[in-house]
Amino acid sequence: xxxxxxxxxxxxxxxxxxxxxxxxxxxxxxxxxxxxxxxxxxxxxxxxxxxxxxxxxxxxxxxxxxxxxxxxxxxxxxxxxxxxxxxxxxxxxxxxxxxxxxxxxxxxxxxxxxxxxxxxxxxxxxxxxxxxxxxxxxxxxxxxxxxxxxxxxxxxxxxxxxxxxxxxxxxxxxxxxxxxxxxxxxxxxxxxxxxxxxxxxxxxxxxxxxxxxxxxxxxxxxxxxxxxxxxxxxxxxxxxxxxxxxxxxxxxxxxxxxxxxxxxxxxxxxxxxxxxxxxxxxxxxxxxxxxxxxxxxxxxxxxxxxxxxxxxxxxxxxxxxxxxxxxxxxxxxxxxxxxxxxxxxxxxxxxxxxxxxxxxxxxxxxxxxxxxxxxxxxxxxxxxxxxxxxxxxxxxxxxxxxxxxxxxxxxxxxxxxxxxxxxxxxxxxxxxxxxxxxxxxxxxxxxxxxxxxxxxxxxxxxxxxxxxxxxxxxxxxxxxxxxxxxxxxxxxxxxxxxxxxxxxxxxxxxxxxxxxxxxxxxxxxxxxxxxxxxxxxxxxxxxxxxxxxxxxxxxxxxxxxxxxxxxxxxxxxxxxxxxxxxxxxxxxxxxxxxxxxxxxxxxxxxxxxxxxxxxxxxxxxxxxxxxxxxxxxxxxxxxxxxxxxxxxxxxxxxxxxxxxxxxxxxxxxxxxxxxxxxxxxxxxxxxxxxxxxxxxxxxxxxxxxxxxxxxxxxxxxxxxxxxxxxxxxxxxxxxxxxxxxxxxxxxxxxxxxxxxxxxxxxxxxxxxxxxxxxxxxxxxxxxxxxxxxxxxxxxxxxxxxxxxxxxxxxxxxxxxxxxxxxxxxxxxxxxxxxxxxxxxxxxxxxxxxxxxxxxxxxxxxxxxxxxxx
Amino acid sequence: xxxxxxxxxxxxxxxxxxxxxxxxxxxxxxxxxxxxxxxxxxxxxxxxxxxxxxxxxxxxxxxxxxxxxxxxxxxxxxxxxxxxxxxxxxxxxxxxxxxxxxxxxxxxxxxx
Numbered sequence: 001x002x003x004x005x006x007x008x009x010x011x012x013x014x015x016x017x018x019x020x021x022x023x024x025x026x027x028x029x030x031x032x033x034x035x036x037x038x039x040x041x042x043x044x045x046x047x048x049x050x051x052x053x054x055x056x057x058x059x060x061x062x063x064x065x066x067x068x069x070x071x072x073x074x075x076x077x078x079x080x081x082x083x084x085x086x087x088x089x090x091x092x093x094x095x096x097x098x099x100x101x102x103x104x105x106x107x108x109x110x111x112x113x114x115x116x117x118x119x120x121x122x123x124x125x126x127x128x129x130x131x132x133x134x135x136x137x138x139x140x141x142x143x144x145x146x147x148x149x150x151x152x153x154x155x156x157x158x159x160x161x162x163x164x165x166x167x168x169x170x171x172x173x174x175x176x177x178x179x180x181x182x183x184x185x186x187x188x189x190x191x192x193x194x195x196x197x198x199x200x201x202x203x204x205x206x207x208x209x210x211x212x213x214x215x216x217x218x219x220x221x222x223x224x225x226x227x228x229x230x231x232x233x234x235x236x237x238x239x240x241x242x243x244x245x246x247x248x249x250x251x252x253x254x255x256x257x258x259x260x261x262x263x264x265x266x267x268x269x270x271x272x273x274x275x276x277x278x279x280x281x282x283x284x285x286x287x288x289x290x291x292x293x294x295x296x297x298x299x300x301x302x303x304x305x306x307x308x309x310x311x312x313x314x315x316x317x318x319x320x321x322x323x324x325x326x327x328x329x330x331x332x333x334x335x336x337x338x339x340x341x342x343x344x345x346x347x348x349x350x351x352x353x354x355x356x357x358x359x360x361x362x363x364x365x366x367x368x369x370x371x372x373x374x375x376x377x378x379x380x381x382x383x384x385x386x387x388x389x390x391x392x393x394x395x396x397x398x399x400x401x402x403x404x405x406x407x408x409x410x411x412x413x414x415x416x417x418x419x420x421x422x423x424x425x426x427x428x429x430x431x432x433x434x435x436x437x438x439x440x441x442x443x444x445x446x447x448x449x450x451x452x453x454x455x456x457x458x459x460x461x462x463x464x465x466x467x468x469x470x471x472x473x474x475x476x477x478x479x480x481x482x483x484x485x486x487x488x489x490x491x492x493x494x495x496x497x498x499x500x501x502x503x504x505x506x507x508x509x510x511x512x513x514x515x516x517x518x519x520x521x522x523x524x525x526x527x528x529x530x531x532x533x534x535x536x537x538x539x540x541x542x543x544x545x546x547x548x549x550x551x552x553x554x555x556x557x558x559x560x561x562x563x564x565x566x567x568x569x570x571x572x573x574x575x576x577x578x579x580x581x582x583x584x585x586x587x588x589x590x591x592x593x594x595x596x597x598x599x600x601x602x603x604x605x606x607x608x609x610x611x612x613x614x615x616x617x618x619x620x621x622x623x624x625x626x627x628x629x630x631x632x633x634x635x636x637x638x639x640x641x642x643x644x645x646x647x648x649x650x651x652x653x654x655x656x657x658x659x660x661x662x663x664x665x666x667x668x669x670x671x672x673x674x675x676x677x678x679x680x681x682x683x684x685x686x687x688x689x690x691x692x693x694x695x696x697x698x699x700x701x702x703x704x705x706x707x708x709x710x711x712x713x714x715x716x717x718x719x720x721x722x723x724x725x726x727x728x729x730x731x732x733x734x735x736x737x738x739x740x741x742x743x744x745x746x747x748x749x750x751x752x753x754x755x756x757x758x759x760x761x762x763x764x765x766x767x768x769x770x771x772x773x774x775x776x777x778x779x780x781x782x783x784x785x786x787x788x789x790x791x792x793x794x795x796x797x798x799x800x801x802x803x804x805x806x807x808x809x810x811x812x813x814x815x816x817x818x819x820x821x822x823x824x825x826x827x828x829x830x831x832x833x834x835x836x837x838x839x840x841x842x843x844x845x846x847x848x849x850x851x852x853x854x855x856x857x858x859x860x861x862x863x864x865x866x867x868x869x
Numbered sequence: 870x871x872x873x874x875x876x877x878x879x880x881x882x883x884x885x886x887x888x889x890x891x892x893x894x895x896x897x898x899x900x901x902x903x904x905x906x907x908x909x910x911x912x913x914x915x916x917x918x919x920x921x922x923x924x925x926x927x928x929x930x931x932x933x934x935x936x937x938x939x940x941x942x943x944x945x946x947x948x949x950x951x952x953x954x955x956x957x958x959x960x961x962x963x964x965x966x967x968x969x970x971x972x973x974x975x976x977x978x979x980x981x
Contacts, residue, residue: 022932022944023895023916030912
């Protein structure tokens with residue numbers, strides 16, 4: 001019977017060798033004794049216990065050997081390491097400069113991206129109940145497709161809370177668009193952005209209240225919760241605001257029931273006022289019909305509830321309130337609220353990415369750029385190793401061990417990295433304002449947070465080790481005999497490694513260049529594509545206040561103004577229309593077919609004002625008296641006509657929600673949503689009575705200023721209680737692609753940066769090669785070589801590497817950019833010329849970088865380079 | 870130099886070594902102390918005490934014969950040095966002089 005072997009091994013590991021025999025012997029003897037006394041199990045336990053007892057200094061301490069060992073780590077050696085490092089830095093100013101600059105740029109870029117990623121990840125992370133907050137989304141299957149979205153029924157939140165016991169709180173939230181509403185107190189009139197939320201809202205989300213309580217903040221229809229900013233604007237301070245009346249849209253007087261702290265920038269919900277859900281229900285009668293969807297529904301589960309089970313429970317919840325349709329299915333599902341910000345795109349009814357893709361993309365870019373900078377360092381350090389080989393040889397001869405040399409070179413790398421990180425932090429501090437205005441964030445360097453220092457330290461050691469490891473391994477492996485004899489030849493392996501690093505660097509740069517070109521072209525495409533309507537010289541004015549009643553008067557007066565060609569109105573705006581209707585009928589429709597149409601309500605002269613192209617039929621016009629009757633005439637777009645399938649559509653019947661009308665015109669397809677989505681079938685009817693919407697004004701080219709002045713005058717007359725606001729169609733359209741614009745611009749800067757850093761490395765390598773081949777060039781020139789042939793000789797090595805990089809990078813970048821373009825329904829083709837251009841750029845830049853050095857080397861008088869021998 | 874001070878446990882270990890007369894090594898000493906004092910003594914404590922006593926010059930040691938139970942490993946056998954024995958004696962004398970001065974020696978409490 002032997003004692004447990006693991007315990008024995010442990011003992012052998014830590015116990016001092018000169019003591020091991022007696023200790024182990026004693027333990028074994030005791031084990032045998034215990035085995036007889038208490039049996040195997042206990043004896044084994046006892047043995048472990050006994051071994052652990054010897055984990056004491058007296059048993060661990062090794063016997064001094066009596067010989068002195070070379071101590072690499074005493075004060076003299078350390079100061080010598082520093083001295084040598086300093087001398088090397090100063091002696092090769094150009095190389096040190098290149099190294100530090102490259103690393104500093106790389107790290108600055110990674111730091112910026114780290115800050116951005118950190119900020120993106122922190123969005124919505126501040127809610128105390130975050131792990132119990134869920135957003136409800138609806139998955140609907142129809143017409144062979146599965147789609148999902150956050151739009152839900154208006155009464156869903158209240159019903160969920162009433163019926164499902166696991167749901168502690170629930171709140172509706174009108175999150176599709178903010179209302180820019182006019183508030184008025186005494187003389188002060190201002191537009192404030194906000195929306196509607198349920199009574200539980202402040203109990204669920206951690207928006208601290210300065211005044212009022214979460215229970216009473218949103219429970220009356222006449223109540224309104226305002227932000228500290230708004231309270232200060234109208235009342236001076238929050239204390240004075242509470243309980244006061246405030247005029248809303250010059251329509252009703254609301255009471256301030258709560259004042260909340262300004263919503264932090266890292267919240268995905270942004271609002272300056274909130275009105276209660278009772279008011280929402282009152283103002284939106286359609287919510288009682290469970291076929292209609294618009295607001296978001298947010299729930300908070302009880303601490304004991306299992307989200308998966310709740311999800312299963314509410315799956316068919318909708319059918320408690322409405323009949324199942326033929327051919328369509330609507331299900332509810334839950335998504336963790338703090339995750340929603342980064343994961344909010346749906347594909348086939350499942351959550352599939354969102355902003356997280358950009359977070360990942362940029363994290364990769366950060367790592368790549370840092371890697372490129374590290375590779376520079378490795379390349380320069382190993383290429384220059386001939387210069388320091390003698391030092392290594394001498395050190396080894398006088399007794400340096402390999403680990404000490406590795407430590408020395410790693411330490412030098414860390415020292416350089418340290419210099420670079422100082423510069424990098426300074427760079428970031430300088431660049432942050434510009435970066436913030438580009439990304440629309442409020443990032444800052446959090447010097448007060450230990451986490452920041454820890455991550456700086458992490459970045460420092462990581463970069464230092466990655467950059468320094470290969471040189472350290474390589475230099476410390478040199479054999480002193482060969483080095484000191486002067487016969488140092490690099491093995492094929494080292495050269496190959498260096499070359500592959502250059503190829504890798506340039507591949508990454510080329511991928512970034514291709515990304516830059518494709519993104520730029522897609523943005524150009526989106527911005528300049530013919531949308532089917534004319535977005536130049538088109539002005540939007542919101543219909544609010546007295547304009548609701550006086551729209552016709554406004555139109556009449558505006559049409560007489562100089563510089564205005566046509567006036568019309570629509571419920572949404574031409575740039576975004578997220579409204580849909582499913583009960584459109586036509587003769588010969590398959591009763592099982594379930595098609596969703598986009599719908600729009602417009603005014604007279606809509607086609608004329610928008611500059612749409614009519615394929616057949618006519619615009620809504622006052623000349624046809626019958627048009628004024630609701631649901632009497634419909635306009636369709638071509639896609640809708642294809643769905644319906646009428647051969648001669650004009651005059652044919654169409655049913656909208658059971659009401660029959662006739663088709664009066666077919667407009668050519670135009671984009672009424674962003675290019676991410678394909679054009680949907682669209683049906684348009686006349687409705688000039690809606691109490692909200694957008695007035696469209698078509699101005700004459702070049703007369704915008706006069707037109708706006710006129711419009712402001714009319715607006716002041718007809719709608720004195722509302723400030724005159726307007727938007728330009730082309731600007732609103734550009735806003736649709738804001739995040740793509742930002743990404744495209746960031747990609748530009750990063751691509752430029754990556755190439756610049758790569759070139760720094762290439763520049764250094766070229767300089768070094770030229771220096772090494774001075775004699776060779778001298779001999780060649782003495783024998784009659786021309787400058788051109790010498791330059792070619794020196795450049796072609798690098799050109800080969802860049803060519804290989806192009807071959808590797810092209811398919812990779814093609815794949816990546818195809819994935820990116822998949823997000824657009826309307827997109828450019830990536831032609832072969834994109835890769836050719838990127839490759840050409842890379843070659844040109846590489847040549848420029850290298851040629852400076854090679855021409856310099858080729859021009860040197862051979863007498864000079866040869867006389868020293 | 871004045872004699873080295875001994876801790877209570879060290880004194881017992883030293884005494885045990887003296888009593889065992891040449892047969893004293895780690896496990897044997899541990900068992901002996903356990904039997905005589907009824908304390909639960911651990912092997913590592915005894916080893917540590919032996920180490921200290923040897924440092925102080927009160928014990929000396931040499932490697933003994935291996936046994937099968939020990940997996941063929943030798944014992945380290947301890948014997949007291951003259952210095953060690955004198956120290957024990959001095960301790961004993963100090964104690965006895967105190968006991969002699971005790972006016973009212975304790976009697977075993979046979980009855981109350």
